[in-house]
Amino acid sequence: MDRNAPVGVFDSGVGGLTVAREIMRQIPDERIIYFGDTARLPYGSKSRDTVIRYSRQIIRFLRTMEVKAIVIACNTASSYALEVVQSETDIPVIGVINAGARTAVSATRNKKIGVIGTEGTIGSGIYTEVMRKMRPDIEVFAKSCPLFVPLVEEGLLHDSVTDEIASRYLSELKGKYIDTLVLGCTHYPLLRSTLRRLLGEEVILVNPAYETAVELRELLMHQNLNRQKDEADNKEKYQFFVSDLAEKFTSFATAILPGEVKETRKINIEEY
Amino acid sequence: MDRNAPVGVFDSGVGGLTVAREIMRQIPDERIIYFGDTARLPYGSKSRDTVIRYSRQIIRFLRTMEVKAIVIACNTASSYALEVVQSETDIPVIGVINAGARTAVSATRNKKIGVIGTEGTIGSGIYTEVMRKMRPDIEVFAKSCPLFVPLVEEGLLHDSVTDEIASRYLSELKGKYIDTLVLGCTHYPLLRSTLRRLLGEEVILVNPAYETAVELRELLMHQNLNRQKDEADNKEKYQFFVSDLAEKFTSFATAILPGEVKETRKINIEEY
Numbered sequence: 001m002d003r004n005a006p007v008g009v010f011d012s013g014v015g016g017l018t019v020a021r022e023i024m025r026q027i028p029d030e031r032i033i034y035f036g037d038t039a040r041l042p043y044g045s046k047s048r049d050t051v052i053r054y055s056r057q058i059i060r061f062l063r064t065m066e067v068k069a070i071v072i073a074c075n076t077a078s079s080y081a082l083e084v085v086q087s088e089t090d091i092p093v094i095g096v097i098n099a100g101a102r103t104a105v106s107a108t109r110n111k112k113i114g115v116i117g118t119e120g121t122i123g124s125g126i127y128t129e130v131m132r133k134m135r136p137d138i139e140v141f142a143k144s145c146p147l148f149v150p151l152v153e154e155g156l157l158h159d160s161v162t163d164e165i166a167s168r169y170l171s172e173l174k175g176k177y178i179d180t181l182v183l184g185c186t187h188y189p190l191l192r193s194t195l196r197r198l199l200g201e202e203v204i205l206v207n208p209a210y211e212t213a214v215e216l217r218e219l220l221m222h223q224n225l226n227r228q229k230d231e232a233d234n235k236e237k238y239q240f241f242v243s244d245l246a247e248k249f250t251s252f253a254t255a256i257l258p259g260e261v262k263e264t265r266k267i268n269i270e271e272y
Numbered sequence: 273m274d275r276n277a278p279v280g281v282f283d284s285g286v287g288g289l290t291v292a293r294e295i296m297r298q299i300p301d302e303r304i305i306y307f308g309d310t311a312r313l314p315y316g317s318k319s320r321d322t323v324i325r326y327s328r329q330i331i332r333f334l335r336t337m338e339v340k341a342i343v344i345a346c347n348t349a350s351s352y353a354l355e356v357v358q359s360e361t362d363i364p365v366i367g368v369i370n371a372g373a374r375t376a377v378s379a380t381r382n383k384k385i386g387v388i389g390t391e392g393t394i395g396s397g398i399y400t401e402v403m404r405k406m407r408p409d410i411e412v413f414a415k416s417c418p419l420f421v422p423l424v425e426e427g428l429l430h431d432s433v434t435d436e437i438a439s440r441y442l443s444e445l446k447g448k449y450i451d452t453l454v455l456g457c458t459h460y461p462l463l464r465s466t467l468r469r470l471l472g473e474e475v476i477l478v479n480p481a482y483e484t485a486v487e488l489r490e491l492l493m494h495q496n497l498n499r500q501k502d503e504a505d506n507k508e509k510y511q512f513f514v515s516d517l518a519e520k521f522t523s524f525a526t527a528i529l530p531g532e533v534k535e536t537r538k539i540n541i542e543e544y
Binding site for chain 2: 038039040045046047049050053146147150151153154160161164165243244245270
């Protein structure tokens with residue numbers, strides 16, 4: 001395996017860019033191939049079988065780009081597909097669930113953790129399973145929040161409607177006196193200020209993106225896969241691919257990543 | 273062409289069932305093959321190219337079922353794909369736009385018509401184009417309402433949040449004194465009571481589903497394609513196919529169609 005090869009990162013759309021951004025910050029030497037499945041998003045309301053099939057196609061595409069490791073930067077795909085694709089793939093594949101779960105489990109003091117996510121992520125029960133395996137004495141309260149992604153995509157980040165919906169979704173979790181909340185969907189950190197206001201300062205909000213980048217860095221180091229700077233290498237450092245609406249993706253990516261995104265290429269993912 | 277063959281009806285998901293229901297009511301002799309693209313929905317936020325590609329795959333699937341005519345029961349797919357697929361297909365294909373436009377144009381008295389729909393439908397400008405071709409002296413005011421589909425799917429049909437969002441979306445149209453509003457997305461008739469309350473009794477709400485079934489009936493009659501009752505025919509009258517989540521679709525279809533839906537079959541639409 002070429003340690004100077006890029007890392008593959010994928011998501012159903014733009015949400016996984018928050019994970020890519022953390023990787024860029026924490027391991028700035030690494031090259032990244034990002035894929036967003038914008039022709040088939042969202043994943044959160046689709047079935048396990050379908051999300052696994054989509055993930056396999058994307059991994060086949062990323063392998064054609066000769067990536068050395070893959071990060072599933074989507075909670076739903078991590079929930080449904082991680083174990084299956086790990087067993088089929090001879091390069092390291094990591095998801096966002098373990099990292100988020102580990103942070104939450106070590107952060108909680110009263111052993112009551114909340115998790116919010118899509119219907120797929122919450123319905124899979126994976127956060128609860130993983131966290132209780134790490135620490136059997138904790139209680140996990142999970143709640144799906146299907147309107148959060150459309151509200152974020154409509155740009156209603158600071159809005160009375162979003163407050164009202166968030167207040168309904170969180171009322172049950174507040175009643176359980178959780179002291180830690182896992183933001184189990186890559187869109188949700190954009191609602192951080194609304195969630196913070198509703199839950200109060202004392203509840204710790206866990207964004208799995210940060211810990212996922214830590215996990216990737218450690219994994220690459222231990223397997224001697226971390227990139228060695230190569231001055232002669234003129235390849236584009238970050239490359240972006242989507243299955244639809246490349247220009248819209250480019251503007252969004254430029255808004256949330258540190259540098260300018262020059263180009264996003266559209267591919268037909270169904271061919272993989 | 274076998275006049276006793278079924279009619280194909282498709283949509284990105286369950287919304288087109290409102291069109292299927294009108295066909296069942298108005299031309300009860302006809303057999304229907306329904307396809308809902310639940311693995312790739314929604315269509316409203318995707319590109320023209322992608323929606324055309326998806327529509328072509330679905331038409332190829334419906335042709336394998338030997339349908340005699342096809343109804344695109346999705347406003348976004350009708351907006352983007354109808355003309356293209358009509359030119360490629362040797363059986364009749366109709367969409368929902370013409371029927372809705374014709375009803376609105378003959379209903380308006382003050383010649384000010386509003387249209388609401390997905391980003392795709394409204395962005396395509398097709399309702400405005402078609403209605404102004406039918407009657408050049410009318411004014412058309414179009415507004416995309418991206419949160420309506422998620423709100424309907426979350427079941428918030430009668431809810432203060434839906435009222436608030438609808439009030440924002442409609443305020444511009446109200447200011448134009450429209451007397452007719454086209455519900456340019458198959459989910460929107462489910463918000464009829466909210467829209468009615470906001471717009472008042474005097475504004476006519478046009479649901480293209482009804483007129484689409486009228487158009488289909490006339491087309492089948494004129495082309496001698498209307499089904500002759502055949503007592504020996506034991507085939508299932510209505511068959512349902514989806515690309516994902518067949519059981520969920522079955523419950524939904526049973527709730528909105530007159531009879532029980534016994535089975536929905538899942539197919540891999542990407543293979544067509």
